[in-house]
Amino acid sequence: MxxxxxxxxxxxxxxxxxxxxxxxxxxxxxxxxxxxxxxxxxxxxxxxxxxxxxxxxxxxxxxxxxxxxxxxxxxxxxxxxxxxxxxxxxxxxxxxxxxxxxxxxxxxxxxxxxxxxxxxxxxxxxxxxxxxxxxxxxxxxxxxxxxxxxxxxxxxxxxxEPIEQQRVLIMILTHISHTERLYLLLGMRQHAPADVFNDVLSILQLQLPASHWQKLSSELIQAA
Missing domain, CATH: 1.20.120.520 (nmb1532 protein domain like)
Structure with a gap:
């Protein structure tokens, strides 16, 4: 559907x-x-x-x-x-x-x-x-x-709980498509505290394939 x-x-x-x-x-x-x-x-x-x-x-x-x-x-x-x-x-x-x-x-x-x-x-x-x-x-x-x-x-x-929130968010971000990931992070950057958003990016950088991270970070910068 x-x-x-x-x-x-x-x-x-x-x-x-x-x-x-x-x-x-x-x-x-x-x-x-x-x-x-x-x-x-x-x-x-x-x-x-x-x-x-x-x-x-x-x-x-x-x-x-x-x-x-x-x-x-x-x-x-x-x-x-x-x-x-x-x-x-x-x-x-x-x-x-x-x-x-x-x-x-x-x-x-x-x-x-x-x-x-x-x-x-x-x-x-x-x-x-x-x-x-x-x-x-x-x-x-x-x-x-x-x-x-x-x-x-x-x-x-x-x-x-905050720990569960972060765990579930990272689980989601590492197992969805590039377009879904970018859309979710753009929304998060707009509404979440900057330190929370940056912590998520730091964890995500370690878990995503290098090529996926490079493309994502580049598009996040372009969308800023």
Whole structure:
């Protein structure tokens, strides 16, 4: 679905998809004979689950509730799916604990079970995010102006702790297209404190490919 209207889901979902894929690959390729590597990678999975939990809570509270306030009779299929995802997150957290508590003989099997269940969770999330980016977005467009949708997004950002705000912003900026990245940074430069904006650029410079950073920084200068 292509439209000039603002899609509140696009950028954060690009970041979530990338984080999910990266985490799954890391979990599947870890050295299962190295206790420290296992510990570190299980923490990565746990961090991903926390990110997913916060994301669905924000969507429940700010997006779903906004839609239902405007039209209580609309059916939002993703409400039920969010409940299922919360169950899956709890299940995956239990599997992480089992991996942590297993002896060396049991741990390989436990890690493989966690890997497979995480893959299923991610697969379901990919389908779920597509529904949000199409069906839910159309509901938002029917009910709200772009300015109102941006206000909902700012409420979500405002509900995050500063550390989480920066982490999510960097995740987004490193996993979106050049045009999306430039547009987002131009808006940020206009509204965010200069020191916050410069801190984000410093982090971004370290994470982007050199060619991407050079093109971005050049266009930011031109647009100043």
């Amino acid at each position: 292509y439209c000039n209207r603002y899609n509140i889901y696009t950028l954060i979902h690009k970041a979530l998809r990338a984080s999910m894929c990266d985490t799954l690959v890391i979990l599947g390729s870890l050295d299962d004979t190295d206790p420290q590597e296992i510990k570190d990678h299980l923490e990565l999975v746990s961090d991903l689950l926390t990110l997913c939990q916060h994301h669905l809570e924000h969507e429940n509270h700010f997006i779903h509730e906004a839609i239902q306030r405007q039209n209580p009779h609309l059916h939002i299929a993703t409400v039920q799916e969010h409940q299922e995802h919360e169950y899956c997150i709890r299940k995956l957290s239990t599997l992480i604990a089992q991996c942590q508590l297993s002896n060396a003989t049991q741990q390989q099997s436990a890690l493989l079970t966690l890997y497979r269940e995480l893959a299923l969770f991610i697969a379901d999330n990919f389908e779920h995010m597509h529904v949000e980016e199409t069906h839910n977005t159309q509901m938002l467009w029917d009910l709200f102006s772009d300015e109102e949708i941006h206000q909902i997004e700012q409420q979500i950002v405002g509900a995050m």
